[in-house]
Amino acid sequence: MKIVIIDYGAGNIQSIQFAVKRLGLNAVLSNDPEEIRSADKVIFPGVGEASSAMNKLKASGLDSLIPQLKQPVLGICLGMQLMCNWSEEGDTQGLGIFDVDVVKFSTRVKVPQIGWNQISDLCSPIFKGVKDYEYMYLVHSFYVKECKETIATTSYELEYSSALQKDNFYGVQFHPEKSSSAGAKILSNFFNLL
Amino acid sequence: MLTKRIIPCLDIKNGRTVKGINFVDLRDAGDPVELAEIYAQTGADELVFLDISATEERRRTLADLVLRVAEKVNIPFTVGGGISSVEDVDRLLKCGADKVSINSSAVKNPQLINDLAAKFGSQCVVVAIDAKQINGKWMVHLVGGKVSTELDLFDWAKEVEERGAGEILFTSMDNDGTKDGFANEALAKLSTELNIPIIASGGAGNMQHFTDTFKEGKADAALAASVFHFKEIEIVDLKKELKEKGIPVRL
Numbered sequence: 002m003k004i005v006i007i008d009y010g011a012g013n014i015q016s017i018q019f020a021v022k023r024l025g026l027n028a029v030l031s032n033d034p035e036e037i038r039s040a041d042k043v044i045f046p047g048v049g050e051a052s053s054a055m056n057k058l059k060a061s062g063l064d065s066l067i068p069q070l071k072q073p074v075l076g077i078c079l080g081m082q083l084m085c086n087w088s089e090e091g092d093t094q095g096l097g098i099f100d101v102d103v104v105k106f107s108t109r110v111k112v113p114q115i116g117w118n119q120i121s122d123l124c125s126p127i128f129k130g131v132k133d134y135e136y137m138y139l140v141h142s143f144y145v146k147e148c149k150e151t152i153a154t155t156s157y158e159l160e161y162s163s164a165l166q167k168d169n170f171y172g173v174q175f176h177p178e179k180s181s182s183a184g185a186k187i188l189s190n191f192f193n194l195l
Numbered sequence: 196m197l198t199k200r201i202i203p204c205l206d207i208k209n210g211r212t213v214k215g216i217n218f219v220d221l222r223d224a225g226d227p228v229e230l231a232e233i234y235a236q237t238g239a240d241e242l243v244f245l246d247i248s249a250t251e252e253r254r255r256t257l258a259d260l261v262l263r264v265a266e267k268v269n270i271p272f273t274v275g276g277g278i279s280s281v282e283d284v285d286r287l288l289k290c291g292a293d294k295v296s297i298n299s300s301a302v303k304n305p306q307l308i309n310d311l312a313a314k315f316g317s318q319c320v321v322v323a324i325d326a327k328q329i330n331g332k333w334m335v336h337l338v339g340g341k342v343s344t345e346l347d348l349f350d351w352a353k354e355v356e357e358r359g360a361g362e363i364l365f366t367s368m369d370n371d372g373t374k375d376g377f378a379n380e381a382l383a384k385l386s387t388e389l390n391i392p393i394i395a396s397g398g399a400g401n402m403q404h405f406t407d408t409f410k411e412g413k414a415d416a417a418l419a420a421s422v423f424h425f426k427e428i429e430i431v432d433l434k435k436e437l438k439e440k441g442i443p444v445r446l
Contacts, residue, residue, distance in 0.1 A: 015291040019266045049316040108390055111415065113318050113361055115392050117240055117445040118197045136198065136445040138271055140293075140318040140361075157197055179271045179293065181235065 002192065004028040005040035007067075007080075009057045013048050013178075017077070020178035024189055032061050041072055042192055047079030051103070051143070052091025054079055068096050073194045074170050075127075081165060081172030082143060090143050099165045099172065101148040110158040113142040118155050118163075120175065125152040125166050127173075127190045135183045137163070137175035145174065198443045199409050200240035200416035201430055202394065203423040205230060207246045207276070210256050212424070228263050234423070235270045238430040240445060242268070243296065243364075243418060246276030247339070253277060258290050265291025273321055279303075281310055288315060296321040296364060299337040302344060302351075305358060312359025321394075322360040324352060326381075327368035333381055340368040348381065349388060356389050363389065364418065366396040374400025374422070382412035394418050402428060402436045409442045 006017055008030040021028040028044065031037055045067060047054050058064040067074065067084075076084045085095045088103035095103070106112045117136040120128075137155075144161040147154060153164035155174070165172040171191065177184035205227050206213045212227045231242055244264070246257045254277075261274055274287050275296030284295050301308050301322050311320045325340050326333045326348040333348035352363055365385060367378030377395045386393045392415035395408045399419035408414045422428045434444040 013288060013291065013293060015262075015289060016265055016293070019291060020269065022266070023269065048318070050313070111390055111392050113391070114197060115318070115362060116197050116200050116416070140271075142317070176271070179269065181269050185269060 002026065002041045003039065004042045004044065004192065005037050006030050006044045006046060007037060007063065008032050009054075009061055009063055014046055016176075017044060017046055017178045020185065020188060024185060024192070026192060032063065034062065034066050037063075037066060038070070042194070043070060043072060043074045045074055045076040045080040045084070047077065047081075047083060049079060050091060051079060051082060051088040051093040055083060055093050055095070058083070064096060068098050071169060073191060075191050076170070076172040077178070078141065078174060078176060081174055082145065084165075084170060084172050085145055088143060098170050099145070099148070099150050099167055101145055101150065101162070101165070103143045103145050105143050106158050113140055114157050115140050117180075118157060118175075120153040120155055120163050122154045123152065125164065125171070126194060127164075127166075127171055127187055128153065129190050131183055131186055131190075137173075137177070137180045137184060139163070139175045141174060145172075196443045198240070198445045199414070199437065200394075201238070201405070201433060201444070202241045202243055202416055202418040203234050203239050203430070204243040204245060204396070204418050204420045206420065207244050207257070207260065208248045210260055213247070227260060228267055230424070231264050231268045231272070234430070235268045238434055238446070239270060241270060241416070242272040244272060244274045244276075245296070246274070248276075254283065254286070258286055261287055261290040261292045275321070275323055279307070281307075281314055284311055284315060284319075288319060294319040294321050294361070296323045298323040298325065301355065302335065302337060302346065305354065308355055308358035308360055312361075317359050317361035320360050321362045321364050322355040323364040323366065324348060324355075325366045325368055336368055340371075349384060352385055352389060356391050360391060362392045362394060364394040364396055367398060370398030371396070373398055376400065376404040377408040377412055377414070377417065379408055379412035382408060382414050386413035386415070392416065399428075402433050405433060406437060406440045406442065409437065410440075
């Protein structure tokens with residue numbers, strides 16, 4: 002199986018690559034459209050600030066490539082947020098794959114949310130064998146509202162989308178690569194998708 | 196519900212784990228990668244690696260260690276010690292560190308906090324603050340507590356938050372190594388006045404101390420070294436105890 006991690010200069014790519022390796026698989030890093038198009042599975046990572054990450058995507062033309070991909074694509078953290086319509090962070094226009102906006106937590110809670118929180122209302126094959134209310138590691142200041150594409154929710158200030166799915170596109174707000182054996186299970190499920 | 200985090204801290208010197216009692220005496224406590232893997236498997240929520248070596252090749256040694264840890268460990272970890280530039284941070288994050296912790300370099304050059312937050316995001320910028328009470332005032336200290344400054348703990352903490360720090364790791368020099376509990380009064384004040392997570396450090400001796408720092412100290416996470424390294428407290432037992440006391444933990 003050919004796994005490509007999109008390398009556009011935004012994110013902790015090394016950790017994802019190691020997590021894939023711990024599953025006995027191999028992932029290549031690439032920003033080459035041909036290489037990405039030919040992959041069986043694509044991981045779209047992202048850490049940092051939304052508008053600068055989006056600018057990096059645009060600079061390499063990946064902003065038009067990603068929404069056209071036909072194979073399973075997994076956006077992680079900021080990657081998932083960039084797959085949405087719009088983000089309050091830097092007033093950023095996203096890729097528009099998920100029909101929902103990304104907004105900031107209020108000051109009623111500590112921001113960023115850092116740590117292990119639970120995911121529930123799981124409804125996607127990527128959660129096969131993962132128990133309801135499993136703990137995942139999250140680090141974020143902005144969140145995706147609940148919407149029709151929500152496949153998992155988490156509670157922090159309010160219920161929000163901690164995972165999304167539309168057709169072949171998946172997104173997770175948490176870091177499966179850093180979420181112990183339960184996170185590894187989700188990655189493994191994603192790689193096992195047909 | 197977001198859980199309270201338990202964070203073992205591994206002091207590193209020349210690629211090996213050490214633990215300073217009051218930051219002076221050092222005892223060897225094993226291979227960092229092996230220890231990190233054990234902690235990841237036995238309930239630690241995060242790890243902190245604090246490099247205290249002072250050799251010329253420290254940067255390369257630390258980057259190499261980070262790479263080896265990232266390969267094996269499936270929970271987040273923070274790296275600190277001697278980090279003073281955007282380039283240092285870039286290298287460590289590329290090797291697989293999730294966050295970096297800066298201390299003296301932030302005091303000497305506060306703009307570094309802004310630069311790191313802008314380039315890598317606040318989520319990976321932890322500012323460590325060591326402080327002790329002098330005439331009733333909490334004063335910031337540097338170089339593992341050896342050098343005093345004119346900075347007030349709470350003023351400095353607010354400044355680092357405004358500059359973009361994602362988290363504060365507060366070590367009370369008065370409590371560190373005493374095993375008499377965390378500095379909960381100062382912690383509660385930090386946690387209430389600031390809107391970023393606060394990690395409590397210094398003073399852990401028994402399980403009750405952790406309960407107290409989460410309840411009275413309002414800490415978001417608690418860091419300790421020797422009580423974990425010398426198996427005086429098993430993390431899974433600690434978490435069961437915390438859960439019984441009504442504190443949300445990942446079990």
